[in-house]
Structures are given as C-alpha cells and as structure tokens.
Amino acid sequence: MPPPDNTAEIRITAEPIDNQRCKFVLSVPVLSGGVRRFAGADEAKGSPLAAAIFAIPGLAVSELIVSGNIVTIVKKSPAPWQAVGQAVGIAIRSALTADVPAVTPARKPAAGEGSAVDDDALYEQVAKVFDEQVNPMVARHGGHVELIDVQDAVVMLRMGGGCQGCGMADVTLRQGIEGMLAQLVPAVRGIVDITDHTSGANPYFQASKK
Amino acid sequence: MEAARQIGVELTVASEQRSTLEAENPAGLLTLDFKNPERAADHVHAFARTYPIHGVVGVDDDTAIVAAWIAERLKLKGNSTHAAEAARDKHRQRLALADAGVPIPRFELHLVAEDPTAIAASTRYPCVLKPLRLSASRGVVRADNAQSFMKGHDRLKAILAEPDAAACGEPALHFLVEDFIPGYEVALEGLVVNRRLHVLALFDKPDPLDGPFFEETIYVTPSTVPTGLQTAIAQCAERAVRALEITEGPIHAELRYNERGPFLIELAARPIGGRCSAVLRFGDKGISLEEIIVRHALGMPIPSLQRERVAAGVMMIPIPGAGTLREVRGVAEAKQVPLVEDVQITAHPGERLIPFPEGSRYPGFIFARGETPATVETALRDAHSRLTFVIA
Numbered sequence: 369m370p371p372p373d374n375t376a377e378i379r380i381t382a383e384p385i386d387n388q389r390c391k392f393v394l395s396v397p398v399l400s401g402g403v404r405r406f407a408g409a410d411e412a413k414g415s416p417l418a419a420a421i422f423a424i425p426g427l428a429v430s431e432l433i434v435s436g437n438i439v440t441i442v443k444k445s446p447a448p449w450q451a452v453g454q455a456v457g458i459a460i461r462s463a464l465t466a467d468v469p470a471v472t473p474a475r476k477p478a479a480g481e482g483s484a485v486d487d488d489a490l491y492e493q494v495a496k497v498f499d500e501q502v503n504p505m506v507a508r509h510g511g512h513v514e515l516i517d518v519q520d521a522v523v524m525l526r527m528g529g530g531c532q533g534c535g536m537a538d539v540t541l542r543q544g545i546e547g548m549l550a551q552l553v554p555a556v557r558g559i560v561d562i563t564d565h566t567s568g569a570n571p572y573f574q575a576s577k578k
Numbered sequence: 579m580e581a582a583r584q585i586g587v588e589l590t591v592a593s594e595q596r597s598t599l600e601a602e603n604p605a606g607l608l609t610l611d612f613k614n615p616e617r618a619a620d621h622v623h624a625f626a627r628t629y630p631i632h633g634v635v636g637v638d639d640d641t642a643i644v645a646a647w648i649a650e651r652l653k654l655k656g657n658s659t660h661a662a663e664a665a666r667d668k669h670r671q672r673l674a675l676a677d678a679g680v681p682i683p684r685f686e687l688h689l690v691a692e693d694p695t696a697i698a699a700s701t702r703y704p705c706v707l708k709p710l711r712l713s714a715s716r717g718v719v720r721a722d723n724a725q726s727f728m729k730g731h732d733r734l735k736a737i738l739a740e741p742d743a744a745a746c747g748e749p750a751l752h753f754l755v756e757d758f759i760p761g762y763e764v765a766l767e768g769l770v771v772n773r774r775l776h777v778l779a780l781f782d783k784p785d786p787l788d789g790p791f792f793e794e795t796i797y798v799t800p801s802t803v804p805t806g807l808q809t810a811i812a813q814c815a816e817r818a819v820r821a822l823e824i825t826e827g828p829i830h831a832e833l834r835y836n837e838r839g840p841f842l843i844e845l846a847a848r849p850i851g852g853r854c855s856a857v858l859r860f861g862d863k864g865i866s867l868e869e870i871i872v873r874h875a876l877g878m879p880i881p882s883l884q885r886e887r888v889a890a891g892v893m894m895i896p897i898p899g900a901g902t903l904r905e906v907r908g909v910a911e912a913k914q915v916p917l918v919e920d921v922q923i924t925a926h927p928g929e930r931l932i933p934f935p936e937g938s939r940y941p942g943f944i945f946a947r948g949e950t951p952a953t954v955e956t957a958l959r960d961a962h963s964r965l966t967f968v969i970a
Contacts, residue, residue, distance in 0.1 A: 378910075379909065380913070381909055381913075381923075382913075382920055383922075384920075386579070386580035386583065446863050446865075448856065448859065448864065449919075449920065450856065450919030453920055454919075501602070502599070505599055505602070507598075509598055511598075536593065538579060539579065539591050539593070539597065539607070543579075543599070543603055543606040543607050544597060544602060544603055545599070547603040547606060548599070548602050548603070566923055566926070567926075567927065568926050569926055569927050569928045570926075570928070574929075574939070
C-alpha cells in the first residue's frame with residue numbers, strides 16, 4: 369500500500385513582496401527554532417527543500433530563507449510570481465515528502481573558520497538600531513519590527529502589530545528601515561521581510577481596494 | 579515602488595498620514611495634504627528645491643488630482659489640474675462629455691437635501707443613483723421604480739453622511755440620477771501620450787452588471803467583443819479623453835455597448851487598481867503596467883505597449899456577506915486550479931466585511947492566465963468556488 373499523501377494537507381500561501389521576492393507561508397513548520405539562509409544551490413546540499421527550489425528551471429533563485437513555516441525566495445527571473453508559484457509549491461511539497469528533514473539547521477562556524485562578514489557583530493548593530501530607533505518610531509502606529517537573524521550580512525526581520533498586514537509595510541521597509549540601515553550599518557547587504565502579512569489582525573493602514 | 583526599483587529610479591513616497599520613519603528618510607518619505615492639492619503642490623515645490631523631482635504619478639482617484647497640481651507647479655509631464663478634476667468629479671465629467679457629444683447616459687444633478695419623492699416622480703426608469711466622488715462603485719444603486727428609488731436614495735444619503743464620504747465636501751451634498759444603460763460592459767486600460775490614447779488592454783466583464791448594486795467580479799482580456807466594435811469602443815474612449823482634455827498618463831474607462839453603440843460610463847485619469855494591474859504584462863520581458871507608467875512620467879523609453887499574447891484575468895472576490903471575517907478556507911485548493919496563478923486574500927482576520935453599496939473593499943483577488951479568455955474565466959470561477967469565507 370502506498371504511504372498516505374500528507375502533502376495534500378499542506379497549505380501554501382504566496383505573498384509576493386515585489387517581483388524579486390516572495391514569501392511562501394506554509395501550514396506546517398519547515399524549520400523550527402531558527403533561520404537558514406541559502407545564497408546558492410551549492411549551499412543546499414542536505415536540505416531537499418532548498419535543493420528543489422534552486423532546481424526550478426528558469427527561476428534563477430539567488431537567495432532562499434527558511435524560518436519556521438515561511439520560505440522566502442529571492443529570484444532573478446523577471447517572471448511574475450503568479451507564473452511560477454505553482455512550480456514553487458510543487459517543489460516544496462515534493463521536499464516535504466522526503467524521509468529526511470526538508471531543511472537542516474544552519475551550521476555554526478567552527479573555531480578559526482573565517483567569514484567575509486561578522487554576522488554576530490552585524491546582528492548586534494542592527495538590533496541596536498531596531499531597539500533604539502526603528503521600534504520607538506513604528507510603535508507610534510502600534511507596530512514593531514523584530515530582528516530574526518543576520519546571515520551573510522542579510523537582515524531577516526518580522527513585522528508585528530500595526531505593521532503586520534499594513535498597506536504601507538513595504539514603504540516602511542524600503543523607504544524607511546532600509547535607508548536607516550544603509551546609513552547606520554552600511555555593511556548590511558539586504559533585508560528580507562519574513563512576516564506573514566495575511567495574518568495581520570490589526571494593520572495600521574488597510575490594503576488597497578482594487 | 580517595485581517598478582521604480584526595477585528601473586533604478588529613486589522614489590519619494592507621499593502619503594496623507596505621516597510615516598513614522600519620515601524624519602529618517604526625508605528624501606524618500608513625504609507627508610502631503612491630499613485634501614488640499616494646491617497646498618500639496620506648493621509643499622512639493624519647496625521640497626524639490628532640496629530633493630529634485632523629475633516625475634510624478636498618482637495612484638488613485640484622489641492622488642491623480644494631487645499629481646496634476648504637482649506636475650503643473652513643477653512643470654512636469656502630467657495632466658492639467660482642470661482635466662484631472664473634471665475626470666474626478668462625475669458631474670463635471672458628464673458635462674464635458676455631453677458638450678463634446680460623447681455618448682453617455684442622460685443625467686441630472688440633484689441635491690441630497692432635495693425632496694426625493696419629487697425626484698422619484700419625475701425620473702425615467704430604470705435609473706442609477708450615483709455619488710459624485712466615491713470610488714469602486716460605492717453608493718451606486720439602480721432603481722426600477724419610485725419605490726426602489728426611495729430605498730436607494732435612503733442608502734445613498736446614509737453613505738454620503740459617513741465621515742469619509744462627507745469629507746469630500748461640496749460633492750457629497752449632491753448625487754446624479756442617470757439613465758441605466760443596458761448592455762455588455764467592458765473596461766479599457768490606456769495610456770495617453772501627448773494627447774493620443776494608446777489602448778493597453780480591453781477587458782470583458784462577463785458577469786452582468788445590471789444592479790441593483792454594481793460590485794465588480796471578473797475582468798478578462800483580450801476582449802471577445804468583435805473587432806469592429808472594439809474599434810468603436812476605443813474611439814469612444816478617445817473622444818472622452820479629448821473632451822476631458824487629458825493629455826498624459828494612464829486612464830481607466832468603463833464602457834457599455836448595446837444596439838445603439840458604445841456608451842462611456844466612467845473615465846478616470848489613473849490606472850486600474852494596484853492589485854488588479856498584476857494581470858497585465860507587456861512586451862517580451864513581461865514588464866508591469868506600473869513600470870510603463872513610471873517610464874512615461876519620466877520620459878524614459880517604453881520597451882513595449884503591446885500586451886502579452888496569452889489571455890489573462892482577475893476576479894475581484896465578491897464580498898461574501900456582512901460580518902467579521904474569521905477565516906478563509908480553501909485558498910490552497912483554489913491555487914491548485916489549473917491556470918490559476920495566485921489567490922490573494924487581502925482582508926485580514928477580524929476585518930469587518932461590508933457588502934455593496936455601503937462597502938467597496940473586496941476581500942481578495944484571484945489571478946489566472948491561459949490560452950483563451952474562456953478557459954481563464956472558467957479557472958477563475960472554479961478557484962472561487964473552492965473558497966469559503968467564515969464570517970461571524
């Protein structure tokens with residue numbers, strides 16, 4: 369008898385951030401207790417989900433971030449997310465059927481192992497900016513921004529309160545936080561928002577009507 | 579924002595309410611009083627001395643006017659304020675179109691405070707009661723007789739008294755009574771370049787919009803309307819563009835046609851809504867409508883105004899009922915329907931859903947793409963049938 373098809377019960381919701389970045393929110397966790405960032409297919413060894421996504425023909429994935437039940441993909445392909453969403457869904461579901469974990473946790477660098485950027489130091493600097501500047505400001509609209517991790521100088525953050533699901537969340541991120549970090553922590557190479565905006569119950573501004 | 583980013587354009591985002599991070603990015607975030615476009619333009623004029631502005635784009639009905647004032651003040655590409663305001667106000671629009679002989683429904687302007695019994699007694703039926711300034715068909719009601727006119731009037735009066743509607747000022751004190759035009763409705767998306775209208779897409783609206791309220795559902799392009807009629811529709815829209823003196827930028831027009839030919843129902847000097855615009859792609863690289871608009875505003879080359887070959891459609895998900903949204907089920911199933919590319923639920927848990935005509939905010943959108951308009955329409959309906967909105 370074939371094994372039961374559990375993937376049919378996995379719900380995946382795509383939340384495009386822009387044409388390059390999209391979050392896929394799964395109904396099941398993929399990686400508990402941490403964040404894993406993949407900067408290329410060579411880093412996906414041992415993580416079937418990442419390997420399957422990097423292997424999608426024509427998608428030209430440049431970055432993949434997995435945290436909890438959220439898979440964030442950054443691609444180079446100009447194809448709209450609507451056109452490639454199903455292929456991503458198939459890749460994710462196929463990886464979740466494997467007998468091995470879909471994503472292995474990030475490996476801590478061994479003592480003496482060099483790194484081009486000191487993510488721990490960046491984390492401290494970004495956390496300070498968030499604590500002392502960003503959060504007191506967004507709190508005026510009932511929002512908050514949580515620093516999840518810094519990997520390879522890329523900041524992963526999650527928005528909450530009035531920012532979660534807010535119609536202006538991307539403006540806050542791109543016109544506000546990104547600029548602040550560029551000025552205050554110039555070593556930061558990028559920002560990825562891993563917020564599940566569809567679950568925002570109290571957004572400060574509503575999404576557009578049409 | 580994404581379009582600007584794609585082409586490497588630095589952006590200043592203006593909003594009515596101050597961003598909490600504005601002080602940290604004074605070049606990129608700006609607060610303007612959209613209710614006073616002249617003052618907003620003065621503000622931008624001063625702002626531009628420090629942070630030069632090379633183009634301006636409005637994103638909705640209100641900001642199209644603000645953008646026109648800014649364009650005029652800074653001598654940027656854009657419509658005159660006169661044209662933008664004529665397009666925004668349904669009565670002024672009808673006066674201009676009627677003067678130019680553009681086919682439109684017969685209309686009368688009335689005060690909300692007038693005795694509705696007298697209006698109902700003298701009106702020709704079926705008719706449509708319509709506010710002057712509200713968008714997305716909010717407050718638009720069909721009446722087939724005096725009794726339904728009175729009911730519709732009561733509802734429209736209550737809507738116009740709501741704070742956001744009353745904030746429109748003088749226009750909220752009036753409403754239009756128009757002939758109901760029977761027929762098939764289409765939407766035309768266009769870009770006006772140096773007074774010439776370029777049709778970017780003609781959408782069929784396969785669900786009849788016969789009232790009593792006018793909630794949109796499906797838009798599918800390319801249109802299946804016969805070619806000759808499509809030409810007549812485009813010519814009708816072009817006459818309207820000329821009549822309103824729209825010279826530059828995006829337009830979105832709603833037209834109906836019947837055995838008497840096409841009628842212009844509405845024309846707005848702005849693009850289709852930001853969510854729905856995702857259905858449109860142009861040229862070999864599939865560039866977005868927003869990229870075309872930003873390029874046009876800045877005088878940059880536009881790679882193509884030719885929409886992609888395949889059919890595409892969007893469903894504005896009908897408001898499933900009144901109440902508080904608890905949950906939406908079946909999204910994953912809806913996304914798996916062949917040809918469906920995305921299902922976006924934009925209403926958030928806990929949001930109060932308000933049906934038409936009082937409401938106008940759709941709870942989400944379904945997108946599909948395929949070989950023919952018929953298969954796209956079927957996919958949209960199939961996906962919608964798999965959604966369940968749990969409302970308390």
